[in-house]
Amino acid sequence: MNLQLHRVISDITGTTGLSIIKAIVAGECNPLALAALKDGRIKAEE
Numbered sequence: 277m278n279l280q281l282h283r284v285i286s287d288i289t290g291t292t293g294l295s296i297i298k299a300i301v302a303g304e305c306n307p308l309a310l311a312a313l314k315d316g317r318i319k320a321e322e
Contacts, residue, residue: 277305291315 277300285293295313304310 285318292318 279300281288281293281296285296287293288297292313292315295315296310299310299313
């Protein structure tokens with residue numbers, strides 16, 4: 277899996293980053309399922 281999570285999430289040790297990393301380690305590779313793990317407070321940088 278070629279994924280650069282740090283390009284999408286600035287803090288990969290936060291709630292969203294750790295949730296996504298745990299799911300990847302567990303075998304999840306569906307990008308929509310991984311995106312659904314984001315915390316509601318995450319926002320795009322401007």
